[in-house]
Amino acid sequence: MSATIALEPIGVVRSARDDPEPDRWGGPATIELCDRFGEDALLGIEEFSHAEIVYYFHAASPDTITYGARHPRDNRAWPRIGIFAQRGSSRPNLIGCTIVKIAGREGRALHVRDLDAIDGTPVLDIKPVMREFLPHNPVRQPAWSHDVMAHYWDVPETPDKEAS
Amino acid sequence: MSATIALEPIGVVRSARDDPEPDRWGGPATIELCDRFGEDALLGIEEFSHAEIVYYFHAASPDTITYGARHPRDNRAWPRIGIFAQRGSSRPNLIGCTIVKIAGREGRALHVRDLDAIDGTPVLDIKPVMREFLPHNPVRQPAWSHDVMAHYWDVPETPDKEAS
Numbered sequence: 562m563s564a565t566i567a568l569e570p571i572g573v574v575r576s577a578r579d580d581p582e583p584d585r586w587g588g589p590a591t592i593e594l595c596d597r598f599g600e601d602a603l604l605g606i607e608e609f610s611h612a613e614i615v616y617y618f619h620a621a622s623p624d625t626i627t628y629g630a631r632h633p634r635d636n637r638a639w640p641r642i643g644i645f646a647q648r649g650s651s652r653p654n655l656i657g658c659t660i661v662k663i664a665g666r667e668g669r670a671l672h673v674r675d676l677d678a679i680d681g682t683p684v685l686d687i688k689p690v691m692r693e694f695l696p697h698n699p700v701r702q703p704a705w706s707h708d709v710m711a712h713y714w715d716v717p718e719t720p721d722k723e724a725s
Numbered sequence: 726m727s728a729t730i731a732l733e734p735i736g737v738v739r740s741a742r743d744d745p746e747p748d749r750w751g752g753p754a755t756i757e758l759c760d761r762f763g764e765d766a767l768l769g770i771e772e773f774s775h776a777e778i779v780y781y782f783h784a785a786s787p788d789t790i791t792y793g794a795r796h797p798r799d800n801r802a803w804p805r806i807g808i809f810a811q812r813g814s815s816r817p818n819l820i821g822c823t824i825v826k827i828a829g830r831e832g833r834a835l836h837v838r839d840l841d842a843i844d845g846t847p848v849l850d851i852k853p854v855m856r857e858f859l860p861h862n863p864v865r866q867p868a869w870s871h872d873v874m875a876h877y878w879d880v881p882e883t884p885d886k887e888a889s
Contacts, residue, residue, distance in 0.1 A: 566781055566847065568730045568818045601794040604807035610865035615820055617730055630765040643768035645851035654732045656779055656850045658822055660860055675861065683730065686820045687809035692864050693874035696824055697839065700856050701774035710857035
């Protein structure tokens with residue numbers, strides 16, 4: 562139960578965003594698969610509208626990881642919440658999981674929108690979104706979570722640099 | 726981009742299921758957090774109806790991992806599809822991500838339904854499901870994916886053993 566699990570990135574995020582500011586993730590990004598994969602690793606993904614991206618918050622400092630509870634974004638206007646009841650990046654194992662819109666594919670590159678990961682982020686997995694894997698009944702969530710997400714998917718006005 | 730990432734399980738799955746047969750995952754399961762976490766790591770999760778569980782397919786053999794394309798479930802009735810365009814377990818990094826229904830919490834134990842992981846599976850992360858992280862527009866997927874999922878969430882009739 563406590564044995565270390567060693568993973569190798571399968572790709573990397575290329576994006577105009579290189580600041581981890583916690584809002585305005587609604588822009589474009591590209592995931593480039595590592596050289597050891599062929600183009601056929603993505604064969605057929607364009608038949609799906611969405612994919613789930615599993616990635617590693619490589620820029621987070623291990624010193625800031627929360628193992629218990631904290632106020633989301635350290636904002637005391639919101640209640641103190643367990644790290645596994647919020648989605649902040651400073652969490653054990655530093656794993657992010659986000660559903661993105663698939664915008665196209667070119668060889669080993671997958672173009673997406675709505676990926677909340679900065680340029681250079683290591684990608685651990687890509688999975689297609691099937692309706693059967695979405696919630697089977699209505700989603701209930703507390704009010705603070707809607708407040709946290711109010712501007713999360715806004716489109717950035719001035720990218721830091723051109724996407725590569 | 727190719728540096729190894731070392732992760733530690735945050736908990737383990739307790740379930741009546743210990744066979745990896747690929748259907749009938751609609752039963753109950755429990756995630757027990759490791760001893761190094763306090764109960765406050767799950768504080769407030771009961772205000773959410775669903776959680777996303779990130780786990781490790783520990784029972785899969787590394788020899789069977791697909792890095793290119795394959796027929797889902799090795800069934801030639803379905804097209805050959807890239808490993809990142811399907812959700813089979815024999816994939817690079819052996820990561821599973823599933824949205825479950827939260828059934829309750831007792832201390833460091835989270836009771837859930839619809840977790841497609843066998844007894845003893847190491848858990849890497851737990852995240853609450855927020856509507857803002859679900860697809861923002863209609864989901865499109867190919868016909869074969871509906872066929873694969875036809876009996877995935879059926880409830881097992883005869884559990885192998887009692888859940889611990």
